[in-house]
Amino acid sequence: MSELRLHTCGNATLILEKNSVPILATDPWLDIHTAYFGSWCTSHKIPKFHFELLQKVPFIWISHFHPDHLNLRSLLKLKAREKTILLSYQYCNRVAEDLRRAGMKVVILPPRQFINIEDDLDIATFPILSTVDSILLIRFKQNLVINSNDTSWDPSMNFIKKEVAKSKSSLLLKLAGYGDADMINIYDEKSRFIEPIAATKPAPGFLLTSQANKLNCTHAMHFSSFHKYIRKDSLWANKYTTPENDLTRGWNKNIGYFKQFSSILINEKGFMKLPSTYPDKNDIAVQMPQEYGDNWDEELSFMEEKVVINYLNKIEEINKNGFSIKVGKKIISSDRFNIKAYQKYNFILNAPRKSLLRAIRSNIFDDLLIGNFAKIIITNKKTLNFRNTLKIPSKYVDNVRINDAQELKQFLWAYRNSYDSKLTLLKSDLKIRARDIVLSNLIKNTKLLGKLKNFYQKI
Secondary structure (H helix, E strand, C coil): CCCEEEEEECCCEEEEEECCEEEEEECCCCCCCCECCCCEEECECCCHHHHHHHHHCCEEECCCCCCCCCCHHHHHHCCHHHCEEEEECCCCCHHHHHHHHCCCEEEEECECCCEEEECCEEEEEEEECCCCEEEEEEEECCEEEEECCCCCCHHHHHHHHHHHHCCCEEEEEECCCCCCCCCCCEECCCCCECCCHHHHCCCHHHHHHHHHHHHCCCEEEECCCCEEECECCCHHHHHHCCCHHHCCCCCCCCCEECCCCCEEEEECCEEEEECCCCCCECCCCCECHHHHCCCCCCCCCHHHHHHHHHHHHHHHHHCCCCCEEEECCEEECCCCCCCHHHHHCCEEEECCHHHHHHHHHCCCHHHHHHCCCCEEEECCCCCCCHHHHHHHHHHHHCCCCCCCHHHHHHHHHHHHCCCCCHHHHHHHHHHHHHHHHHHHHCCCCHHHHHHHHHHHHHC
């Protein structure tokens, strides 16, 4: 009788072991490596047993480009050049190209098609084009595991629900917490810090089981949620991370519970918790900004300023709204900027020179935002959704390689057609538009936003 063992460790790493043979791992990010310009590390160490399994797996699936999921140093440490990297199809295969340049064998899997990788073990993956992310489904003996890491599944909602309906047991692995894993370092026009929604501490158990309930999953486990801030200028953000002892608050008892970092036996009878050792806390040292070449007082050279201006120019070629960037004491804007157009520039991004230039030149602008050492300064009292504007460089320019408004139009057409249901597309569009309006108008009303977040999950 064949059995499958599923181990979870690190941040978003699961390991599949079939009949004591390691088969597949996902998103390996080792506890000895930092991410986001030294701002993040894993909250816990990876146990030796799991590390040894990671070294032996022949397949590694990568969900998306963020360094807490695709960490090149961790891949190289695990000798990933001797393994096969599995990726979902994307509109732009930037990740595949980058990994191949690094000397790795990459296979791009077709969307929503199960692939047999070992006897009765099948996997399927599909992209979330709007966030350049992807989801993995694991099917074994009428049991289904859904690795949703830190993304949504709207474009393939029907596909997932059909697979869940055919399964005896189903387990959702997903991020659900206060909400610090985004740009939350935001200040108003008077340089006052704006508390993020994370300050309201929404119930993590309720958030996760609400998502599991939408898919009719039988079980759920917190996943892709285990990082902490270690860079000197982002340590403040640890206040808004989700503590382990609060993860079950609000848990729907109709959804089976597996504690984070669990090992699970999967067979004909369903899921069963296996004995396992809870990982130790990660004690990596605090990182100084200077270790990453950052000095907040350092100015850009004339040629470096041109690099920033050209980047801002490209953003405005794609999007009507723009923003400025402050480095040292100087604020840099696009060539199109003028006093009359100032009302369009609702915010300024304040970032240190070295990390900013690396983010632009290496096409990793999102890393600058998620690290939460850079700052957003809102410059007027008008409503805005700065996240939509920042999506242009962080998602479309860097990861989809869009250069102008026409290319953006073509991408959005492909994105809308990636949905497996026109009705789901309509609902998703309405949901996103409503959320954007609320965030734009209530950005400074943290308590109300926290209540609306819970209501949003209920509906």
